[in-house]
Amino acid sequence: MELLKKYPKLFPWLFLLAVFFALCFAIEVPETYKFIRGQAEFIKDPNQSSYIFLGKEVRYYAFDVFWRLPPLLGWLPIWINDSLFFLMNEWMPIEVWNEDTQEFKSRPVVLQITRNLTAFMTFLIQLIRETLLGGLETIVAFSSWDWIDANPWAELPGLPWTIVAAGSAILAYKLSGKGLAIFAGLVMTYISIFGQWKPSMQTLSFILVAAPLSFIFGLGLGIAAFKSKRVEKALYPILLVMQTMPQYAVLVPALVLFGVGDHAAVIITMIVAVPPMILLTLLGLRAVPPEVIEAGRMSGCNNWQLMSKVLIPTARRDILIGVNQVIMVCFSMAVISAFIGAKGLGFNLLLALNQLNIGLALEAGLCISLIAILLDKMSLAWANKQIDYFGNLTFYQRNKNSIFFGLAVLFGIIFAYFGSFYFKEGYNYFF
């Protein structure tokens, strides 16, 4: 008693302990999940004791609970499973207009929401993918299949690799300089020479959607957490779980909620990539010296200007590390999400793993790391870019990058067009 008076905090602990043991003895496993407790439910072991609780016989090994707790909550995963399926398939049906069959259809609300999200993600991915590789779905999304049938000219092929390579080299030159431009050109050429063009572009289109989305969400939530203590406190445990949860464990719920394909992969990637972005944004914003904030305020910034022109640029270094992390996580997830049907290099890698094909695995891996390095360097250069106020530039100097890109597009298309006469069937080097 003296001890308790001295340490009043012991009370809740003792209470918790009491509740814990009460629960240990009192909880009866529901009828449906009895199999988890195994045979012990059906054959009474002579060592078991029993008591009657609410009219039911509860058996237990008298002292065993202190060494090895029976899985009293072992039914929980099944319960979660059941409730998730209920949520997806039965809970709150709403009437939805179906475009294809031209009628109202009843659909659970959660399913409808996730499918809409899915459609949006798919659209984004397809937009980039079909720009790079050719395809019809994006155009169809804006028109219809009938329209495509009537206008066959709209069946455009993807961008020729020459244009993509030249474009990335010019972009790299604009962002950083000659070194990165040469590197970008070489990477793209390497990819297309080694026949990894299609999966590489698929992976790239996946990343060009996942990375910016993760960046935006991470930055936004990071800023929200910086501004409000409450948001930060609410986010923190979620972040902990998200960061430590094995990525494979996230695959399954995402599969159930969002289905199979690249869109589900994007969502999982966001779940994994957002936490480091949030934490690094928060870290960076916290590290901004208070005098710099005051200087911004005294310069007459309103809240938006303070955030966008003072805080975020000053915290740039940490935010950039966040971007770097996002890109790295995106590439690692591009491989893991091959398990749930994401196309691209990750899928090739999975195949190579299953076939023990070292060459293929090495090649796909090298492509991934090359694209990753390229994107990382480019994002870094973009963030470090300075505007030169003192150049009295001529029209050519100001627009030379756009001019070169225009020329690249023109020549690329001409090459590809004439190339398609030479290589009538099958393989065409220029597409």
Added chain:
Amino acid sequence: MSEPVIKCENVYKIFGANSEKMLKEANGSVDAKTFQEKGCIVGVNNASFEVSKGEMLVVMGLSGSGKSTLLRCISRLTDATGGKIFIEGQDLLKLNNKELIDLRRNKMGMVFQSFALLPHKTVVENIAFPLQIKGIKTEDSISKAMDMVKLVGLEGRENYFPRELSGGQQQRVGIARSLAVEPDIWFLDEPFSALDPLIRKEMQDEFLRLQEKLQKTIMFITHDFDEALKLADRIAIMKDGIIEQLDTPANIVLNPATEYVRKFTEEVPREKVLLIEDVMDKSTNDLGNLKVLKDETIENVAENILTQEKSVAVIDANNKIVGSINPTKIINTVFGGRKKNN
């Protein structure tokens, strides 16, 4: 005389929960100790003063004396807990957010101890920043910023980044930035404290040169008494949030109001601070031939005066005799009245 530019009436700043309620209950007599027992810290305690146009008020105090807090109350980087602050007749604490931003964009400039430059912007971009925030076109703001670069003598370095500059140069950028919008009121929060002594002296001279040219209304914060004496029109000495004395440098040296202020003045080389005007007597008939200007420091003319036997005439700029001073007075002023240490 016209309306004071800055006017504070019984300004209090108390940190901690329930500070406003506690201030009300205290009924005008805030005691730091009782507040501290209740978990509040008194930053500024009943500060009342005025700063008129073109005047430089130096707030001097050791660290933790509340001088920076006072400055932040007046620039409303923190809200004062009690009292009234008027900027050119406007009640600062009643301004809404938009009016406050307007005021800062057009009338206030501030220089910080740690320079507080934006690391991602070059010198000229940093200086142009307040202008761009105001919504001035890029070319105009840059050309204006270039003028400021010239004003603080950083030509040729306008495209450097802050990290590539020395401390003194960085503070020049900070000064130029605070002046870019041509503010009427200029706040300086220990601007030279982070600099080494030589650079500090150079910057002080530079600062005086600028002030002679620009004639701003200035609140200058420092913990260096010598700096305060060198720069100030008037000095406010703060201790534990209370303004102990607010007076001209000469009066503070000659008549310290409290024991605390007297301690600072002990070490001061008076001959450097005091002017003849401050110590002269009334004009007498028995004057020598030597005449000294009333605006000279004692240091400059002491040698001449001390070699005289009679009193020396003190004249003003129009060569009119306004008073007299005898050698004994000089000796008394410079060496007398000090505490005997040994």
